[in-house]
Structure formats: C-alpha cells, structure tokens
Amino acid sequence: xxxxxxxxxxxxxxxxxxxxxxxxxxxxxxxxxxxxxxxxxxxxxxxxxxxxxxxxxxxxxxxxxxxxxxxxxxxxxxxxxxxxxxxxxxxxxxxxxxxxxxxxxxxxxxxxxxxxxxxxxxxxxxxxxxxxxxxxxxxxxxxxxxxxxxxxxxxxxxxxxxxxxxxxxxxxxxxxxxxxxxxxxxxxxxxxxxxxxxxxxxxxxxxxxxxxxxxxxxxxxxxxxxxxxxxxxxxxxxxxxxxxxxxxxxxxxxxxxxxxxxxxxxxxxxxxxxxxxxxxxxxxxxxxxxxxxxxxxxxxxxxxxxxxxxxxxxxxxxxxxxxxxxxxxxxxxxxxxxxxxxxxxxxxxxxxxxxxxxxxxxxxxxxxxxxxxxxxxxxxxxxxxxxxxxxxxxxxxxxxxxxxxxxxxxxxxxxxxxxxxxxxxxxxxxxxxxxxxxxxxxxxxxxxxxxxx
Ligand SMILES: [Zn+2]
Numbered sequence: 110x111x112x113x114x115x116x117x118x119x120x121x122x123x124x125x126x127x128x129x130x131x132x133x134x135x136x137x138x139x140x141x142x143x144x145x146x147x148x149x150x151x152x153x154x155x156x157x158x159x160x161x162x163x164x165x166x167x168x169x170x171x172x173x174x175x176x177x178x179x180x181x182x183x184x185x186x187x188x189x190x191x192x193x194x195x196x197x198x199x200x201x202x203x204x205x206x207x208x209x210x211x212x213x214x215x216x217x218x219x220x221x222x223x224x225x226x227x228x229x230x231x232x233x234x235x236x237x238x239x240x241x242x243x244x245x246x247x248x249x250x251x252x253x254x255x256x257x258x259x260x261x262x263x264x265x266x267x268x269x270x271x272x273x274x275x276x277x278x279x280x281x282x283x284x285x286x287x288x289x290x291x292x293x294x295x296x297x298x299x300x301x302x303x304x305x306x307x308x309x310x311x312x313x314x315x316x317x318x319x320x321x322x323x324x325x326x327x328x329x330x331x332x333x334x335x336x337x338x339x340x341x342x343x344x345x346x347x348x349x350x351x352x353x354x355x356x357x358x359x360x361x362x363x364x365x366x367x368x369x370x371x372x373x374x375x376x377x378x379x380x381x382x383x384x385x386x387x388x389x390x391x392x393x394x395x396x397x398x399x400x401x402x403x404x405x406x407x408x409x410x411x412x413x414x415x416x417x418x419x420x421x422x423x424x425x426x427x428x429x430x431x432x433x434x435x436x437x438x439x440x441x442x443x444x445x446x447x448x449x450x451x452x453x454x455x456x457x458x459x460x461x462x463x464x465x466x467x468x469x470x471x472x473x474x475x476x477x478x479x480x481x482x483x484x485x486x487x488x489x490x491x492x493x494x495x496x497x498x499x500x501x502x503x504x505x506x507x508x509x510x511x512x513x514x515x516x517x518x519x520x521x522x523x524x525x526x527x528x529x530x531x532x533x534x535x536x537x538x539x540x541x542x543x544x545x546x547x548x549x550x551x552x553x554x555x556x557x558x559x560x561x562x
Contacts, residue, residue, distance in 0.1 A: 149187045150338040154204040155194075156181050173340075173376065175504050177497050185338060185504075189374050216509025217281050218288065219331065220250065220324045227253055227291060227320060234295045237261050237311055243319065244391025247344040250324040252391050257294045257316040268530040269315040269399060271410040271485075272523070273392070276357045276475065278326025278339040279505040282492050282515060283413035287320045289516035290523065310527050315406070319395075322356055322388050336506055342386055346373035354380035357412075358471065359389040360478035363426045368470035379473050392475070396483060408530040409450075410487040411523070412475045415505055417491035420455045420462045420522075422447040423480040425471035432466035438481060442539060447486055449536045450529055454488070454522035465489060486533050488526075490519065 157180055172190050176183040183204045186194065194201050218226060231240040239261045242251035258267065274287035294316065297307040310316070321327060325343035330336060341353025351374040358369035361383035369379035384390045399406040427436065435441060448462070455462035465471060479487035493515040494501045501507070507515070529535070534542035 150185050151188075151191070152183055152204040153186055153191060153194075153201050154181050154183050155199055155201050174496060176500070176502055179498060187374070187376065189372075190376070214506070214509040216512060218284060220321065220328050223284060223288065223320060224251075224253060226288060227255060230291055230295055231255065234298070235261075237298055238291075238295060243395040244387060246323070246325045247342055247387050248325040248328075250328075252322065252324070252388065253320050254395070255291055255318045255320075257291075257311060257318065258314065259300075259312045264401075265315065267313055267315050268409075269317065269407040270527055270530050271317045271319065271396070271407050271479075273319045273322060273410070273412045273475065275321035275323050275327055276412060277355075277414060278323050278330045278341070279336065280413075280415040280492075281327070281330075281505065282415050282507060282512065284321055284327070285512045286413045286492065286516050286519065287318055290318055291320075293520065306524060310524065314527055314530060316527070317395075317407075319392070322392060326353070338505065340376050341378065342388055344386055346378070349373040354378050354386050356386055356388050357414075357475060358473040359384060359386050360473045360475055361393060362473070362478035362481035364473040366426050366470075366472035367428050368426060368472040377471075383473070393478070396479065396485075400483075405483045405485060407479075407483065407485050408533060409526050410476075410479050410485050411490050411526065412487065413490050413492060415492045415507075416494050416496060417468075418460045418493060418495040419468065419489075419491040420451045420458075420460045421465040421468060421476070421489040421491065422451050422462075423465060423476045423487065425465035425474050425477050427464075427466040428470040432470075433464050442534065442537060442542060443480075443484070443486075445537045446533050447480075447488075450486060450526060450533065451488060453536070454525055457521035457525060458518050460490070490522075493518070 152175055172194070173185040174182060175185050191201060227240060231238045237257055237259060239256040241254055241256070243254050244252050246252060258265065272287065272290060274283040275281075276283075294307060294311055297305070298311050299305055299308050300312075302308055303312065323342050326339050326341060329343055330339040339353075341355050343352055344354055345352050346354075354373075355369070355377045358364075358377050358379040364383040365379060368377075370377045372378060380386055380389075384393055396405075396407060424436065424439065427433070448464075451462040454460075465474070465476060471477070474489070476487040476489050479485040493507060493511060494503065496504075532540050532543040534540055
C-alpha cells in the first residue's frame, strides 16, 4: 500500500514537471488548462520463473505485453486488469521501469494534419486518387479512404487490395504507414514509364487506403498532451463508467468467441454485438460493397498494428493446440497461400511470420472476418518495435526519427502482395484455382460462407 501511494506521488510530481512542456507541439490540439487525467494504465512486472507465458497472460485478460525480459514480462494494464490478474494468482508488481510520459512528438501527424495532407494529395493527383469517406466514427469524424488506380473514377475489372491503419488508437506508427503508401503511389507514379513497378501496379490494380479506422481514439490519445495508451474507440458503454469497444474484436465473423472480453472496461471488449461500432459497420459495409456479380473484388489486405514485428494470418479464433490444425472454414490450399505469401513478405522486412492464433487467440478481428466472410487473403502486420529481449522499450510511441525507416521497411512486402493479387493461388502453383467457376469440392464447400457475407 505504501509503495502504491509513493508511486502516485511520483506520478503527480512527474506531471507537474512535464505539464508545462506538453502544450504546443500539437498545434491542432487545443491546449488544456485543466489538469488532464492521469492514465489508469500502469506498467507491471510479472516474474516468469514459474513458467508464466505470454499466452496465459493474453488469453483470459488480454493485457498488453510491453516487454519480455530474461525472467520477467512487463505488461501494460489498467487497474481492473491488474486486479483480475491478482485474483488469478499471478505474482504482479509495479515494474521498476516507470511508464514513460512521452512528450508528444510533432513529427507524427494528428488527425487534422492527416486529413489536410490526404486532401492535398488528392487535389494534386486527381487522375489516380479518389478520396471518399466510408462512414463516420462514433464522434462523427469521417473515415477517410483513398482509392488509387488509373481511371480512378471507373470501377475497372482489376484485382483490388485494401490497406488499413489505426484500428487501435495508440498504434500511431500505423497512420504514418498509410501516409507513406499514399506518398509512394502518387509521387512515384509516372504514366510515361509503364514498366516502373509502382506505375504498373497503379495501372493494373485498384488500391484502397483506409487511413484510420479509429480517429476518435487517436484524437483522445493525444488531446491532453500526454499519451493515454488508449486502444479502443470512444463509444460509451451504457451502464458502465468506462468507454470504448475494441474495434479489432468487433467484426462479425465468429464474433463472441474466446480471445475477446465480455467486460466493457477491458481493453479487448468485443462490444454489444457483431459490428456494434459505427467504425466496424463502415468497414464491413465497404468490403461488402466490393462484391460484384457474386465475387469479392478485394483479393488481399493488410491491417497495420503495432507492435511486435510480426506478420499474422487467419485464423486467430482457433485456440490452444487447435491453432493451425485443419478446419472446415479454411481449405488447406488457402492456408498454404496465406503461409506462403506471409513468409515471402517476412523475408523482405525481417518480421516473424506466423498464424495469428500462435501469438494468442483472438475473435472478431479484421483478418478473420475478411477471410472468413469474404475469402480475402488478409494479414495483420505488427510493426516496429519488436518485443523480445533487447528490443527498444518505447512500445507504442517510437520517436519520430524511426518513421521513415520503419514505414519504408514494409515497401517490398506490400509490392509483393500487390503483385500476387491477380492470382494468389499461383504462389502455391495452383493458378487454375483463381477461376471462380471451379467445380472443385473444396471451393463448393466454401461458397455458402461467401454468400452469407
Ligand atoms: Zn493493434
């Protein structure tokens, strides 16, 4: 008890010291004169001498793994999550590494700066960029999407690809990833050099960039000038004091299984029902709208997250030893395609490739829905930093100095995936499977699931 009181005093002191430094850098955010609330999240340490594993820590309570040391795991947890872990008998202490109250880094773009940026680019490159909003967030912010293609206002018969940033508010590097892609496709496009890879892809693909699924959470995370470690959206939970649903546990496919929380105060709260958030309703409506003549046009997708330096593919919902075993809603060829492309991409960026459930069980995430409902070959990228021994300790808030290298690091993987989008089955030497009229048994088995979407 005494050490908890001392910690609170230290935090208050830290705040008093840092508060004057935290107004200003975000020039689009109104500086608050009132004391911002200190985040409930703290960094805790769990000794791993008695065989505690990350999977144990994330399966039931789904806290955030912050750092894995030689004989300990540091986690980020709210007080309710700490109490739940204590109740389960975990030996949990405040970590000796204090939570870093970073000064906000002005090299990261705020939501307003991001919107101004993408509107400017769309104005500069009207021939290949079409900007739209696929819906609005709970607080009414447009969910901006750029379509990039030649003849951009026409729906051509070209393979489509979807890239998504910021499901989770504090994963700020993912917004920069999306802005990197917008910049790359526009500045490097040159219709006079059709053999240039960027030009070739823009000419033969329809590429969708959904910059931020969770702008409300993102704005909230930095509004006070002190990062809030906020993950969820900002939709209130009726009858509860805590706010937010985890958008990446709110998708409709097998929503409500293990790997998501039923408690509105938890960081992985799944919501009141499938697609109960306006943000996920918008994402699903958009993807559903890309069904043309009974065929989903989007072939490949990446949902960007931080952190861990991982490439993950469906399914996440399989749990424990079932993870990776044959399953009726994924033909073996599809798992082979997901693994082949995942490993090929990892060879270009040094991430670790694995099936999503190998990390931990999740239900209701984007890749499970995109594949399960639409048979899109969808990946979660967990970007920089890594999270094992020797990795940088800044977690969700890397310094702005890493933005350029850590976004460009994924360039080759993304170009590779776009190249495969015209026939992903070619990667396992079965190009005839790309024909939707195939009478193959496995494909027939699959059809009702596609139509259900
Ligand atoms: Zn995430």
